[in-house]
Amino acid sequence: MPFRTILWKCGSSAFSHLELHTRAACEVMKLKFRLLGNLQVVDGQKNFLLPPKLRTILAQLLISRGQTVPVEKFIEELWLDQPPATVSATMQTYIYQLRKILGAGGEAGKGYASLVTDSSGYALRTAPEDVDVHLFESRFTAGKLAFESAEYANAVESFEEAVAVWRSSALADVPRGPFLEAYAVRLEEARMQAIELRIEAYLRLGRHLDVLPELKALTLNHPLHEELHAKLMLALHRSGRRPEALDAYQHLRHGLADELGLDPSPSVQRLHRALLAGDPDLDHERAVDRIAVPAVNAPAQLPPDIAEFCGREDELAHLEQCCGRSGGDSTPRLVALSGMAGVGKTALALRLAHRLRRRYPDGQFFACFTAGRIDSCDHSVDPHEVIGSFLGGAGFTPDQIPGNLAGRSQLFRSWCADRRVLIVLDDVHSEEQVRPLLPGNPECAVIVSGRSPLYGLGGARLVEVEPMPPEDAVELMSIVAGSYWTAHERTTARRVAELCDHLPVAVRAIGSKLAVLPCLSLDGVVIRLADRRHRLNELRVGNTDLCHRLEWSYARLGTDARHTLHLLSRMVSVTFTAAEAAPVLGLPVVAAEAALTRLYDSRFLLASFDNTSGATRYRLLDLVRLFALEHGEEELEVGLAKRADFGGRVSAFTA
Template sequence: MEFRLLGSLEVRHDGENVMLGGQRQRTVLAALLMRPNSVASVSYLAQAVWEKPPVAPESNLRTYVAGLRRVLGGDRLVTRPGGYLVSIQPGELDLDDFRRFADDGDKAWQEGDFTSAVEHFERALCLWRGQPLSGLLPGPVLRADIARLEDQRLTIAERYAHALIELGKPDTAVGDLRALIVEYPLREELWAQLMLALHRAGRQAEALDAFASARQHLIDELGIEPGARLRRVQQEILAGEQADEPDEEISAWRQLPMDIAEFIGRHAELRTLHAMAEPSSRTALAIATIHGMPGVGKTRLAVHFAHQLVDAGRFDQIQLWADLRGFDAERPPIPPSAVLEHFLRLLGIAGPLIPQELESRAALFRSRLAEKRALILLDNAASEEQIRPLLPGTQGSLVLITSRRNLAGLVGARGLPLDVLPQPEAINLLSLIAGDDRIEAEPQAAARTSALCGHLPIALSLAARRLRKRPMWTVSDLAARLEREERRLDQLAPGTREIQALFTMSYQALPAEQQRMFRLLGLHPGDDFTAESAAALAGIHPDDADFHLEAMLDEHLVQQNTPRRYRFHDLVKPYARELAAGQSAHPLYTWYLHATEAARMAFDPLRTRAFGFPPLPRDTVLPQFADHKEALAWYESERATLRVVVQVAAENGLPEVAWRLAWVLLSFYYRRSHWDDWIDVYQIALKAAKASDERHGEGIIWCGLGVAYSDLQQFTNAIDAHQHAQTILEEVDDLKGQAWNLNNLGVVYVYLDRLTTAADCFHRALVLFPQTGDRQGEGIALNNLGDTYRRLDRPDSAIKHLEQALKIQQEIGDKSESGLQFTYGTLGDIHHDAGNYKQAARSYEEALAVSKALGDQRTSARMLANLAQTLNADGDPEQARLRWQEAMKIFDELGDPQADTIRAQLG
């Protein structure tokens, strides 16, 4: 059989086309053929076939695979654990041949064997019949594969043209390059090769005309000037034409690229740069570095600042500029020796007089600039080693450097980290480029659009140009198109890969192990991550993960807003996720379950579980917590991520992680009153448990929901939840779960003043707790029963049960758990009822001390309110008012409705 992907999908057998079925079935085959002889996971296939995969894609995929087996033969498609494999023999798949010829051509091209390179490249390009898989409607993963193939084809075409030019056949390259430029008018390297081919063919006028056409396309479509590569080719062509003109030496001293009219804002940064331009001493050289992530506007700021200096009369004689190509995806950084040769020629040194050794060239360069005031702009620097030979030796000059790295090892340099634009400047940039009043007419949509662009200047520029080209669109239309994260980069600049190319340059500069971590981090749930969670995702030690993250921070591929926590820029994350297509983050979800349990045990060690956890891989490192404060701080920092982990675990086939993690989070949610998270997470976990028929998990989650509803005083919902829980927990014979559920249901009845029913619940719980050996639960239930008897005006029974509770809690050392604070609080209530206000106040203060030590803000507030009531009754209204105000402040911070009750009481 013959399988063809490089065009419309075709399968031929004995010279005849094979009928492959419907659109989805054909797409499944295309996705499998993209990974021939390798297992394609169900997750990969789902994202390749559907824009938004169904909840359970496995059954659909089985149907499509069965259909393909009928037309291809049963031995072609093999079922493997977790996915499917298509078996392909050598010579059957055009993609395999294309990749083989391309690799052979690349190897020859890298070695300078241009004859062999041309031969291999020609064979690869002849296989191309149009856009890969044209006619299909692929999902995001398959679209990413197609885009990578198209990029590879264009790279081959560019190198094929370069090889032809080097072999002295530039005219042969011209036709193919012109045809490709019609398809890809914004691909600058195609224009560069066309210009070189025309120039080498003696067609200088056409070469310069090609530059003008390329520049016009870039300005019209993207609003940007040609990049350094095109400008350098133009300069080489012009230098070739003007080599004998006597004034070349003088004119070549002024090399600043043109400034742009669309520069906006950056006032604080410009002030900083002006200060940096002043030498720190009378003899020191001024060196300023601008570093930041791709697309943040480093070059624009540097060029604008340089023009400000020249306009002010500084450095008006010599301005040198070079693109050091530190982050070029196709070519290595320019060595400092080559940059020095270029600079020396511009400064009037004839070629035969330029020495060959790097040190000698650097010495001549320093000599040439001695006692001169030169501005040297070095763009896209790769490293300190690339920069050092290019520095003048005396004061009076300014070296201005841009880089994606911070270049902290460059002695004497002062650095300016460049961040994205503030929102007002971002919106102003949108308005300036869009060129009409649509931005001002929709301020909220404009703010949303700038946020979806991550306030990144290049993304803002592309979005505004797209709006300008669509006069019928509103700003809301543009924002709606950008909302879908997985397609956002495509929506910014359809038909180009400009932003992806910026990120690719930095990504490809990373070592292989850091590239792998970068890809995997695209799958990380939540907005930020740590070395520990990154290590769990990559299966490495946290120390290694920390090293890799710090390296990526230096490359500005990740950001750091708080110590030890990292995050992606909003546009970098979908790029990383695209690279990670087909990979799984399942080990990370299981790690979060175990890590969250480790934190819970630090402040709630007596609350045991009646179920196991999915195992972790060997040698996995979990966080360690010295005390409950560290554990609660970890919970707060991971709170948003933990919520997302429950969601993605439920959606990605790990319901056992989703409901177990929700159970673990109960202790944290209860202490810190994060009710919105609590309800949302438990609703997600409940759906996951139901969908997977996890009856035990369903019962446990219903119980936790009941506690949340009770805290929110939604008592009807609370009773309903606890009754659901009790039915299921009895069904699965979970005695401990039943005991806790009955205890919590009793608390609801106490709130409703249904005290006899509450007492019955506590008695039933107290029958079960001893059977399970849960003395902590027994102590809490005894306290609750004592409080119920207090409310029933049976103080003797109340005190008896409270003394039993206190004895148990003291025996088990319950100072690390919440039972003791409640028992002290109930004892305070009994003393208050009896008019023993001094003793009541002492009990409330003991409960308050335990609550504060536990970080339990809500119980602290309740004890403060009770203490205030007691102080007021004891004739101390001033101290009472202070305690009420303190309690009200905490309740307000928690969003607890009891704050309004106290506020009304205080008047």
């Protein structure tokens, strides 16, 4: 049962049980909170142990910096959109337990930590120096300001203080939902940026020997990190150890080639050539400016990676290889993913982007071109709006951003000209949406995803995303359901995946149901899905609603294309050529081919080459067939009246 429904059914008692009233309840204590490693609550030498879900709640409170966290946010982080039926009592118990633990920390009045309840949620008020994350962010900000002012000695001191508070990875033992996962990723990125900027400051101070031991350790731990290797090469050269600097380059080159099939970036190759030539400019402390280093306040707009992602390794390897070389001497790396609704294009694009993001230290931009892609399918975001948000993320103020699209595009390209930037454009449906956002710098990369293939996007590697292989679909269902299945159960799970057409969105929906409905078995799922009248309804679970996604594509079809789809949904055969479909469509073969191509381009059909006939063989997935049958009755009569005219027009066009 969705969270909002539970609260509505509980009525006012839910709010009283959750203590959502205006009376403040405070317990003041002298405690230190540590999030940069395992979560710790420390009172002097005593470390309080918290159960997993309390660690999640406390982490949310601490990183909110005293701001109220709505109860809905706690519930979403703990259970996503599938809270237990007893969520009110459960949350009441967790808050009570947290109050007891915090209340044991010391005598009231001697500290600045207080747990406060108001009308919408909870807030934990703490002194900034009592939370290690706040200390890190404070010293990191001070270091960046000093670095920007060329006060490199002060920058080194601040960055060292910032890094010193880390014990291991952020929120290491905290169970994380989408919010905490994204926050932990941002913290890890900030930590690496602090390390790299501190090393950069050391180099600008001429203290090359001081950073050599750390750089050697960092390059061992990050063998494919090009910027760290570039700094090591430069530090070794300036320390009079040019042969070792050249060895460092070869180590990086072999690692990239063996692991990814890539060459080092052009900037690192230029540094290597300068080392070979004994370029005297390398002895100057400012020479490091030409090596890619993380930009201060670089945009980092990527959404969190998909937690339950699995499979697609061959596709990812191919895409990483495509993004490892430019399409030409002056064009950026550009890949365009296409595929039907629910096939996993966005998940694949995000997984690829997160794998690549360290190669693009000057910024990562993200935009979805379908506003409210789940709640609304009738409004597309304008490129003018997207490029404005990109420029804002790059640091431009509103008065610096041109009012027209051409001016914004020119400004964005100028900003990207000497930077390595990654751009992800999701749910694109035309080349016109993409072109204004393409940088001219060949060291940038662009990942585009959309239903239809962007044939007119010059220089793009077009990649079709297909439904998952059966075993990957079963594995995805197992991960989402949190289950380990026996051999017999895996056979049944394969049947479930088959009834889902191996589409990730449908498989996730069933996995979510299995996770929260203990009374539901795999055999029961097969029985439910086998009923074709109700199969689509069984797959409607929150945001994982295939029908809603199909509606978006269906709304963009013309009347003739809809009528073609409705007729195909009544065919007995699952696959067909244009010659086989022509009698059903009442069209000549050439006209039928044109009609089928239109549906393929809208991704209502899959297509493959038929070796026997030498023709294109189309496939209508069963879930798409059921969707078309649901929508076809009211439109079929209107379409029949237009069929003769449509056939004549298509025949004339293709003659």
